[in-house]
Amino acid sequence: MDDLETRELRYFVAVAEELHFGRAAQRLQISQPPLSRAIRQLERRLGVQLLDRDRRGVALTGAGRVLLREARVALDAVAAAARRTRRAEDFQRPLVLVTKAGASHELLRQLLASSAAVTDTAPVEVVLCEVGEQARFLRSGRADVALMHRPVDDLAGFDTEDLCTEGQVALLPSGHPLAARPQLTLADVGNVPDLPIARWPRLDGSYPDGPGPEVHTQSQLAQLVALSKTLLVIPASSRAWQWPDHVAVPVIDAPEITTVLAWPAGHHSPALAALAQAAAGVRNTPPAAPTP
Amino acid sequence: MDDLETRELRYFVAVAEELHFGRAAQRLQISQPPLSRAIRQLERRLGVQLLDRDRRGVALTGAGRVLLREARVALDAVAAAARRTRRAEDFQRPLVLVTKAGASHELLRQLLASSAAVTDTAPVEVVLCEVGEQARFLRSGRADVALMHRPVDDLAGFDTEDLCTEGQVALLPSGHPLAARPQLTLADVGNVPDLPIARWPRLDGSYPDGPGPEVHTQSQLAQLVALSKTLLVIPASSRAWQWPDHVAVPVIDAPEITTVLAWPAGHHSPALAALAQAAAGVRNTPPAAPTP
DNA sequence: AGGCTGTGATACCCGACGGGTATCACAGGG
DNA sequence: CCCTGTGATACCCGTCGGGTATCACAGCCT
Numbered sequence: 001m002d003d004l005e006t007r008e009l010r011y012f013v014a015v016a017e018e019l020h021f022g023r024a025a026q027r028l029q030i031s032q033p034p035l036s037r038a039i040r041q042l043e044r045r046l047g048v049q050l051l052d053r054d055r056r057g058v059a060l061t062g063a064g065r066v067l068l069r070e071a072r073v074a075l076d077a078v079a080a081a082a083r084r085t086r087r088a089e090d091f092q093r094p095l096v097l098v099t100k101a102g103a104s105h106e107l108l109r110q111l112l113a114s115s116a117a118v119t120d121t122a123p124v125e126v127v128l129c130e131v132g133e134q135a136r137f138l139r140s141g142r143a144d145v146a147l148m149h150r151p152v153d154d155l156a157g158f159d160t161e162d163l164c165t166e167g168q169v170a171l172l173p174s175g176h177p178l179a180a181r182p183q184l185t186l187a188d189v190g191n192v193p194d195l196p197i198a199r200w201p202r203l204d205g206s207y208p209d210g211p212g213p214e215v216h217t218q219s220q221l222a223q224l225v226a227l228s229k230t231l232l233v234i235p236a237s238s239r240a241w242q243w244p245d246h247v248a249v250p251v252i253d254a255p256e257i258t259t260v261l262a263w264p265a266g267h268h269s270p271a272l273a274a275l276a277q278a279a280a281g282v283r284n285t286p287p288a289a290p291t292p
Numbered sequence: 293m294d295d296l297e298t299r300e301l302r303y304f305v306a307v308a309e310e311l312h313f314g315r316a317a318q319r320l321q322i323s324q325p326p327l328s329r330a331i332r333q334l335e336r337r338l339g340v341q342l343l344d345r346d347r348r349g350v351a352l353t354g355a356g357r358v359l360l361r362e363a364r365v366a367l368d369a370v371a372a373a374a375r376r377t378r379r380a381e382d383f384q385r386p387l388v389l390v391t392k393a394g395a396s397h398e399l400l401r402q403l404l405a406s407s408a409a410v411t412d413t414a415p416v417e418v419v420l421c422e423v424g425e426q427a428r429f430l431r432s433g434r435a436d437v438a439l440m441h442r443p444v445d446d447l448a449g450f451d452t453e454d455l456c457t458e459g460q461v462a463l464l465p466s467g468h469p470l471a472a473r474p475q476l477t478l479a480d481v482g483n484v485p486d487l488p489i490a491r492w493p494r495l496d497g498s499y500p501d502g503p504g505p506e507v508h509t510q511s512q513l514a515q516l517v518a519l520s521k522t523l524l525v526i527p528a529s530s531r532a533w534q535w536p537d538h539v540a541v542p543v544i545d546a547p548e549i550t551t552v553l554a555w556p557a558g559h560h561s562p563a564l565a566a567l568a569q570a571a572a573g574v575r576n577t578p579p580a581a582p583t584p
Numbered sequence: 585a586g587g588c589t590g591t592g593a594t595a596c597c598c599g600a601c602g603g604g605t606a607t608c609a610c611a612g613g614g
Numbered sequence: 615c616c617c618t619g620t621g622a623t624a625c626c627c628g629t630c631g632g633g634t635a636t637c638a639c640a641g642c643c644t
Contacts, residue, residue, distance in 0.1 A: 265448030
């Protein structure tokens with residue numbers, strides 16, 4: 001009946017992410033009282049309590065967590081509508097490709113070279129994002145296509161084209177005893193008391209419990225490894241951003257990682273088709289062996 | 293930068309569907325001038341012309357077609373956010389299943405029986421929709437799960453579980469010469485001058501060119517067959533809604549149709565899992581053979 | 585030709601509501 | 615115990631979305 005407005009969703013997402021009306025208001029460039037009022041009104045309209053207001057701070061209710069997830073999707077869809085409409089008539093616009101910073105270096109180079117070699121192809125513009133953000137870039141129309149990784153990324157709602165598959169390595173501080181081993185197993189790296197696995201924020205921004213440090217960027221992580229605070233298990237090709245203080249050791253029983261080209265399901269365009277074509281050429285080329 | 297509001301999208305969709313400001317305004321329960329102004333403002337904000345205004349009538353531009361498609365998706369996502377949030381805390385709510393009216397009769401009966409037989413399962417509520425509308429019911433949160441058909445329905449963005457596969461039949465007016473044949477081929481039915489294939493509206497509401505009549509509901513279609521105006525090729529189980537004036541003849545080389553249970557990718561709930569479980573029991577049972 | 589009809593655009597007014605400032609109520613903590 | 619920091623409340627104001635009346639113009643009938 002009465003539809004929500006994107007303004008209300010934006011406001012709620014800000015509060016749900018900050019868990020603080022003041023900071024959320026600041027982020028939204030408005031003052032705090034109208035924000036309080038807007039959220040109250042949203043709760044009244046939905047007939048559901050979204051936030052537990054404690055005297056000092058705010059917590060999400062179950063319904064609040066549902067709305068946070070759904071609102072992000074909805075806002076992405078609205079943003080995508082605007083972006084794709086603005087660019088609808090620009091046929092020469094570049095194809096925007098998004099990928100995790102630091103991942104699949106060499107493969108990306110090959111893909112770009114292969115795409116550039118094909119004539120009458122739109123230029124490809126590369127955007128780098130934080131870990132796990134590719135899906136949101138695609139959903140919100142900020143990117144047309146992404147490099148993602150199976151099985152670590154959630155590929156629901158996307159069409160994909162496999163590019164290459166590789167094993168994983170453990171990234172360790174160079175002084176650590178395990179760094180001297182020629183190879184490791186998941187059992188070896190899973191429970192190293194002095195190098196607990198780092199914890200990434202969940203979708204709602206909270207962190208799971210555990211002994212490891214909290215991180216949200218790859219460079220943080222790299223530095224923590226160099227400082228002997230944690231270890232990583234990552235695809236072999238990610239050694240590209242390995243620090244001098246890091247040592248990479250193969251983990252022989254870790255699941256293989258497949259790098260895939262992904263785009264929103266059902267979104268076809270000539271430029272995308274051309275890139276997928278170029279990708280097919282790269283597909284069976286091992287990343288370490290450049291075509292002569 | 294400046295986000296669109298759902299109100300603007302709703303207004304644009306109404307105009308784009310009606311291709312008439314007056315009727316669109318009526319549908320939106322507002323008067324025509326504010327609607328004209330809102331659309332102009334939307335065009336100005338996007339920096340793109342969405343409509344070609346002719347002195348009598350309106351036509352979509354390329355950008356307008358893009359926005360129509362994207363806006364529907366975005367509005368569905370916003371509506372879904374509201375619905376799913378309202379129902380987030382209602383664990384005993386029924387699971388809503390949507391399916392095309394008239395399709396997969398017997399299969400649906402079995403599925404419901406099978407689901408009801410399992411204890412501690414949420415009740416299943418059945419909603420019937422027009423042809424091809426299932427995806428929008430799922431995307432907008434009006435339904436949790438759907439019966440859809442591969443390869444005719446677009447399953448992009450959904451997880452699916454196959455239920456059963458069947459051949460297709462041609463539905464003909466009983467007096468027609470072809471109705472006497474024991475079986476037919478696609479070549480037989482593809483070019484029958486006096487029974488041209490009916491035309492369905494595209495996503496943007498326009499109809500493809502061709503000799504056949506324009507239809508948008510199944511009952512229209514059924515009546516047109518009975519009136520000897522067109523013919524249909526449909527899954528064998530759809531004979532359930534066959535009229536006395538219809539004759540069904542197998543089309544031996546038509547692609548097989550698989551009925552699948554579909555739900556939004558990544559949306560897991562205990563109730564849905566229970567239904568998928570029940571569906572697995574139905575899967576290998578031929579539709580015509582009820583379990584004793 | 586000339587009025588008629590029906591289209592979307594324009595002009596103008598008004599009330600609702602989103603936003604601001606000032607302030608309150610209240611829980612912790614030095 | 616006052617100070618700090620939280621979200622809620624009270625109140626004002628300007629913007630803007632909505633309404634009515636009207637215009638401009640292209641077909642179409644007599």
